[in-house]
Amino acid sequence: MSIIIDHLTHEYETGTAMAVKAISDVSLQIPDGQFVGLIGHTGSGKSSLIQHLNGLLKPTSGTVYVGGEDIFDKDYDKKKLRSRVGLVFQYPEHQLFEADVFTDVCFGPKNLGLEQKEVELRAYDALKKVGLEDDAFYVSPFDLSGGQKRRVAIAGVLAMKPEVLILDEPTAGLDPAGREEILGLIAGMQKETGMTIILVSHSMEDVANYVDRIIVMNKGSVMLDGSPKEVFSHVEQLEEAGLAAPEACYIMRDLQKAGFDLPGDVTRIEEAADAILNVFGSGV
Amino acid sequence: MIREITIGQYYQTDSVLHRLDPRVKLIFVILYIVSIFLYRKPLPFLLAALFLALCVGLSKVPFSYIVRGLKAVVVLMLFTAVFNLFLTPGETLVAWGGLKITKEGALIAAFMAARLVLLIISSSLMTLTTTPTQLTDAMEKLLWPLQKIHLPVHEVAMMMSIALRFIPILLEETDKIMKAQMARGADFESGNLLRRLKAMVPILVPLFISAFRRANDLAMAMEARCYQGGEGRTKMKPLRYKGADTVAYLILMVYLAAVIAVGKLT
Numbered sequence: 001m002s003i004i005i006d007h008l009t010h011e012y013e014t015g016t017a018m019a020v021k022a023i024s025d026v027s028l029q030i031p032d033g034q035f036v037g038l039i040g041h042t043g044s045g046k047s048s049l050i051q052h053l054n055g056l057l058k059p060t061s062g063t064v065y066v067g068g069e070d071i072f073d074k075d076y077d078k079k080k081l082r083s084r085v086g087l088v089f090q091y092p093e094h095q096l097f098e099a100d101v102f103t104d105v106c107f108g109p110k111n112l113g114l115e116q117k118e119v120e121l122r123a124y125d126a127l128k129k130v131g132l133e134d135d136a137f138y139v140s141p142f143d144l145s146g147g148q149k150r151r152v153a154i155a156g157v158l159a160m161k162p163e164v165l166i167l168d169e170p171t172a173g174l175d176p177a178g179r180e181e182i183l184g185l186i187a188g189m190q191k192e193t194g195m196t197i198i199l200v201s202h203s204m205e206d207v208a209n210y211v212d213r214i215i216v217m218n219k220g221s222v223m224l225d226g227s228p229k230e231v232f233s234h235v236e237q238l239e240e241a242g243l244a245a246p247e248a249c250y251i252m253r254d255l256q257k258a259g260f261d262l263p264g265d266v267t268r269i270e271e272a273a274d275a276i277l278n279v280f281g282s283g284v
Numbered sequence: 285m286i287r288e289i290t291i292g293q294y295y296q297t298d299s300v301l302h303r304l305d306p307r308v309k310l311i312f313v314i315l316y317i318v319s320i321f322l323y324r325k326p327l328p329f330l331l332a333a334l335f336l337a338l339c340v341g342l343s344k345v346p347f348s349y350i351v352r353g354l355k356a357v358v359v360l361m362l363f364t365a366v367f368n369l370f371l372t373p374g375e376t377l378v379a380w381g382g383l384k385i386t387k388e389g390a391l392i393a394a395f396m397a398a399r400l401v402l403l404i405i406s407s408s409l410m411t412l413t414t415t416p417t418q419l420t421d422a423m424e425k426l427l428w429p430l431q432k433i434h435l436p437v438h439e440v441a442m443m444m445s446i447a448l449r450f451i452p453i454l455l456e457e458t459d460k461i462m463k464a465q466m467a468r469g470a471d472f473e474s475g476n477l478l479r480r481l482k483a484m485v486p487i488l489v490p491l492f493i494s495a496f497r498r499a500n501d502l503a504m505a506m507e508a509r510c511y512q513g514g515e516g517r518t519k520m521k522p523l524r525y526k527g528a529d530t531v532a533y534l535i536l537m538v539y540l541a542a543v544i545a546v547g548k549l550t
């Protein structure tokens with residue numbers, strides 16, 4: 001399912017002294033099956049932008065097309081949209097409310113008006129996908145660990161079988177192992193199903209390792225847009241926007257400055273290690 | 285959506301009213317409210333409305349912003365108006381079925397509605413121009429004499445300031461949870477009353493959990509910084525009256541005198 005964002009502008013608290021333009025004139029095209037990383041400094045408008053994609057926020061001007069249809073059209077079915085575009089909020093574990101994990105995951109598909117059997121099948125499927133152990137299915141969600149809760153919450157959205165999955169900082173507040181786990185899970189799912197995924201993140205390392213394309217937001221506009229290699233070659237611009245390139249880029253740049261003949265477009269630690277070994281391996 | 289509620293919120297700008305001592309504003313509002321309930325005559329009432337309009341103008345808070353806060357209490361206003369309209373005995377104006385509207389009822393209903401409007405605008409004007417911290421400071425200072433009769437004034441003021449501080453936080457939280465559940469296909473707008481009430485569960489449970497978590501965190505943070513009651517505590521910004529505050533008190537006197545004079549004479 002492709003997404004087209006067409007001259008989207010959003011202003012909060014319009015008409016008061018606190019009016020903020022959170023998004024100004026953003027136009028983007030996201031083709032079907034792409035894995036996109038959306039990064040930007042705090043307050044750059046990432047969360048505001050993605051909330052438009054499933055109609056939770058209405059634009060001040062501009063519009064969004066999902067699968068070729070204008071989602072802000074009066075006649076567009078919002079329920080259909082919510083099942084097509086799944087949105088996992090920041091700290092999604094804060095929305096769990098049912099007495100047990102399984103019932104909570106059923107909430108989404110049940111709201112779509114599916115049969116009980118189908119609802120349960122989907123919930124089971126989703127919980128399996130996020131790798132939750134069977135014996136955790138019927139405990140209270142509040143008794144789980146932070147990482148488990150997060151996975152249950154993601155399953156709650158996956159159970160709606162969206163064609164586009166948007167995750168707002170899914171790794172916020174997790175330890176390195178937990179981050180790897182969640183990101184690996186998302187990347188694996190993307191490979192398997194070929195769904196369109198938009199991953200919002202603060203961490204360059206997170207996105208550099210997994211996504212096909214990076215969109216950098218700054219003060220409500222798109223500042224950079226391209227493959228990880230392209231985007232991370234603009235280190236100065238990233239730093240201006242309060243961001244940084246992955247560590248590997250800095251190491252490679254410093255080595256290049258010191259006179260070593262290394263490729264300039266390395267973004268991942270493993271690639272950097274290989275390139276460095278290549279140079280030093282032959283010399284030493 | 286839920287953020288539209290503006291009652292009890294502070295509106296950041298710089299105006300004469302914003303700079304006044306919070307004690308002045310507190311006393312002002314209390315006496316103003318007394319003044320609108322003093323007489324049931326049009327002229328003092330008109331005076332009160334004009335005076336309030338003047339204050340709204342001085343506050344630099346957009347009128348549309350204040351009116352948005354009124355929306356939340358429209359139901360309450362309609363409720364009292366309808367009751368007064370139909371249940372006041374007197375000279376019948378219109379009657380159909382068992383219901384009748386009396387002349388007295390219509391008058392009282394109109395007065396009550398208008399009074400409520402003034403009451404709400406005046407009190408929201410105070411909260412819009414005074415930060416919660418200032419407000420509780422003022423309350424603490426004004427109630428301080430009650431310490432003599434062993435009323436825990438500082439603690440009460442602290443509780444109030446925390447409660448006030450939590451209103452916008454919880455509103456924001458509610459907004460977020462509502463959106464998250466809507467993303468999971470929840471529907472809060474259709475169905476009968478029972479269904480709508482049931483639809484609130486996915487909002488209320490996470491909201492209560494989050495409120496308890498926040499309260500717990502706050503208590504912990506206060507303990508960690510060795511917070512303990514009011515005894516021997518000093519203020520970073522002690523309240524001091526300035527010239528403008530004296531002027532404001534004088535204006536209040538003149539206004540009250542004018543209302544009483546007009547009320548007695550007409």
Ligand SMILES: Nc1ncnc2c1ncn2[C@@H]1O[C@H](COP(=O)(O)OP(=O)(O)OP(=O)(O)O)[C@@H](O)[C@H]1O
Nearest residue numbers: 012013020022040041042043044045046047048049
């Ligand atoms: N509900 C709201 N009401 C008013 N202003 C808001 C609201 N939500 C966000 N904003 C403002 O809009 C701007 C963009 O916020 P947004 O949450 O989209 O940023 P973000 O990129 O997601 O930041 P973060 O990385 O901190 O999550 C900020 O200036 C913020 O203060």
Ligand SMILES: [Mg+2]
Nearest residue numbers: 046047090168
């Ligand atoms: Mg955000």
